[in-house]
Structure formats: structure tokens, C-alpha cells
Amino acid sequence: MNLFGADPIPLHTIQDVEQSIPNIILWAAPAMFLFVLIEYLIAYSQSRKYYEKKETIGSILVGLGNVTIGVLIKTLLLYVFIVIYNLIPWRMEFYWWTFVPCYIIFDFCSYWAHNVSHRLRFFWATHVAHHSGEHYNLTVSFRLSWVQYIKMIFFLPVAFIGFHPIIIFITNQIAVLFQFWVHTEYIRKMPRFIEYIFATPSNHRVHHGCQEKYINKNYGATFIIWDRIFKTYQPEEEQAVYGITHNIDHKHDPVHINFHEYADMIRDVRTATSLREKLFFIFGNPSSIARFKAERNAVHAKGAKKRKAREDSLRSPSS
Structure with a gap:
């Protein structure tokens, strides 16, 4: 079995390649909305103010807009990754097991994309939508900026390593889905070894906190180990206060x-x-x-x- 040296992908077959990419997020959408409903009903029954009407509407509308834009530019993004794939001589064959190293490298790139998005205003503007929610619930995972796709430049190394474009697109979808479950108050601390390696609700609540000691911490999307390596890790020590320095007025817009x-x-x-x-x-x-x-x-x-x-x-x- 040869891993490298795969044939180039003819650009005229891009539509066929696109159709062969499973739409995992679309498949998962009904379950995601079901969990949102369950979380809302539990919070309502317990009189917990985890949801706010206008903010929830805003989160859902932002998410729908992001998905729509993603569908519209999917062919363009795939074109870029196919061109890169065809340029390099160490193209990897399409093997499902290559998803594992691809995911790890993709998450490493995600850490740095996230880090830079908090440290440079140009990129913060593509990310602030996600942090502007003042309540922490599953719908916050929908608040993905409509212009976030310019951060694709941070993920080009994944393409230049030689992973098959379909593997990259699958990796991206699963990485996005992983982020869904960490946006909740209802899962507190996980077992220690999980908290040490993975991004968890506890770790990610810290990231969304606007207390001084929580700012610019815990960038890891799937693996929190990157934060431990690069000294940006902060454990959850007190209840996070959510939002940004100057909270927005039009929460539903x-x-x-x-x-x-x-x-x-x-x-x-x-x-x-x-x-x-x-x-x-x-x-x-x-x-x-x-x-x-x-x-x-x-x-x-x-x-x-x-x-x-x-x-x-x-x-x-x-x-």
C-alpha cells in the first residue's frame, strides 16, 4: 500500500468530488436542534437564565447565515485545495485512516488561527461574533462569523502536507461538530485525563469568560493540550462572566x-x-x-x- 504519489484530481471533476463529500453537519443538524430544545426546557424548568430570547434568535440567524455562505463558497474552497493537492508531488491517497493525523494537524492549525484571532484586531473582527453572547448555551456554537472563511489561510499547511481534499473537508466538519457540545453550563467537570487532553465545557467556559485571568486562554478546539504546551491554559476556578468588553445592543440582529x-x-x-x-x-x-x-x-x-x-x-x- 503506497501512501504518497496519488494521481492529481482533474479540475473538471470538481463537481463529482464535491458531491462525494458527506454533509455531516446537515445530517447532525436535527440532533443539534433537539439538544438545544432539551437544554432550553431543562433551564426553563429550573428557572436558570441560560437563554435570552433576542440573543438566541441572533445566534440561530448567525448560524443559518454562516451555513448558507459555506454552501455558496464550498466549490471555491474545494477548488483551492484541489489546486494545492495537484501542485505537490507527495499527494496522499484517499485512505480513511489518514483522517487521524489530518485531524490532529488541523486542530493544531486551529489553535493558532484562534490564538491570532484574539491578538490581532483584523482577525478578531472575524471572531467577535462568537464571543458577543452574554449567555452560555448550545446555541453559542452557532455564532460563527460570516467572514470567518478568510482564516482559511491558517489551514493551508494541512493541504500542503498532502492530505486528500475530501479528508480535509470531512475533518473540518467533525471539528465544527465537536465544538457544539462544549458550549453548555450543564456539563461541569469531566474525568481528569479528559480535562487534561481535550477541550471540555469547563475549559471552554474559561475561554468565553471576560474576567482578566480568563482572557486569551484555552484556545484549543478539540485538544486543550496545545494550550498546556504554549502556556495559554487556565483551569476553571470561578464562574465565568460572558460577553465582550463593550456588549452589543442589537442582540437579535x-x-x-x-x-x-x-x-x-x-x-x-x-x-x-x-x-x-x-x-x-x-x-x-x-x-x-x-x-x-x-x-x-x-x-x-x-x-x-x-x-x-x-x-x-x-x-x-x-x-
Whole structure:
């Protein structure tokens, strides 16, 4: 059995290749919505505020939009991966067992895509939709940005290693499905060896927490071991507070959920006083940008207060 040296995939067969990719997420969708309903009913019966009407509507609409966009650009993405597959001489044959190494490498790339998405505003804008929910429940897994596909660049190494495009597409779907179950308050701590290796609800609640010690922690999608290796791991020590620094107003509006950060970015760039500042507002660390804006606003407020005091003194009658 030869692993490498597979024949190229003729581009004119792309439709046949696409049709041969199982639509695992579509198959799983009924079960996912069933679990959402069960979780909601349990929370309702226990009077737990795990769901909020407008936010839940927003999560579902964001998810439906993401799936629609994924369907529309699936052929384009497949084309890119087939072109890469055909370019390299070490193409792997289509063997099901190659899914295992593909998944591990894919998850490693996912860790870095996720890490960068929290550290560069340009990519944070493609991810903030997922974190803008103030309640933690299974529908949060639906909040995947409509523009997240630009992060495909982080997964190109998987293609250049030589995995078959169908294996890559299957891997991506299973990785997305894995993320579904970790978005819940009802599963607390798992057995220690599972918590040590895998992303779990406990580990991922930390990632969604906006407390200082929880920020920029636990990026692992399936394997939390990457966080342990790269020193970004944080255990769950207290109940997480969910949301972002400045929570959004239109919680049910999928367009606002997806693009409010871009609107803020454009406003910041317009107020920038130099090219360096403009680039900082686009590519800077979101936390650093927030601190910079807070300090700038404080300076402006102090200046305005001084000007008002000076104007008041000029208007007051002389003694």
C-alpha cells in the first residue's frame, strides 16, 4: 500500500468530488436542534437564565447565515485545495485512516488561527461574533462569523502536507461538530485525563469568560493540550462572566452581530492622526487598542473640562 504519489484530481471533476463529500453537519443538524430544545426546557424548568430570547434568535440567524455562505463558497474552497493537492508531488491517497493525523494537524492549525484571532484586531473582527453572547448555551456554537472563511489561510499547511481534499473537508466538519457540545453550563467537570487532553465545557467556559485571568486562554478546539504546551491554559476556578468588553445592543440582529466590530474599526481609522495609528487600529491587539482609546478619551475629557472652566471664568463678571 503506497501512501504518497496519488494521481492529481482533474479540475473538471470538481463537481463529482464535491458531491462525494458527506454533509455531516446537515445530517447532525436535527440532533443539534433537539439538544438545544432539551437544554432550553431543562433551564426553563429550573428557572436558570441560560437563554435570552433576542440573543438566541441572533445566534440561530448567525448560524443559518454562516451555513448558507459555506454552501455558496464550498466549490471555491474545494477548488483551492484541489489546486494545492495537484501542485505537490507527495499527494496522499484517499485512505480513511489518514483522517487521524489530518485531524490532529488541523486542530493544531486551529489553535493558532484562534490564538491570532484574539491578538490581532483584523482577525478578531472575524471572531467577535462568537464571543458577543452574554449567555452560555448550545446555541453559542452557532455564532460563527460570516467572514470567518478568510482564516482559511491558517489551514493551508494541512493541504500542503498532502492530505486528500475530501479528508480535509470531512475533518473540518467533525471539528465544527465537536465544538457544539462544549458550549453548555450543564456539563461541569469531566474525568481528569479528559480535562487534561481535550477541550471540555469547563475549559471552554474559561475561554468565553471576560474576567482578566480568563482572557486569551484555552484556545484549543478539540485538544486543550496545545494550550498546556504554549502556556495559554487556565483551569476553571470561578464562574465565568460572558460577553465582550463593550456588549452589543442589537442582540437579535445577525448583521450587527457580524459587522459591528468592522464599523468600530472604520470609525477608529477615521479618527487616527497618522498612518501608524491607522494600522494600529486595524492590526493592533484588541486589548491594547481598548486601553489606547480609553486613555485618549480621558485626555480629551480632561482637556474639555479645562476649556469649559476657562470659558466659564471668562464669562464670569470681574470683581
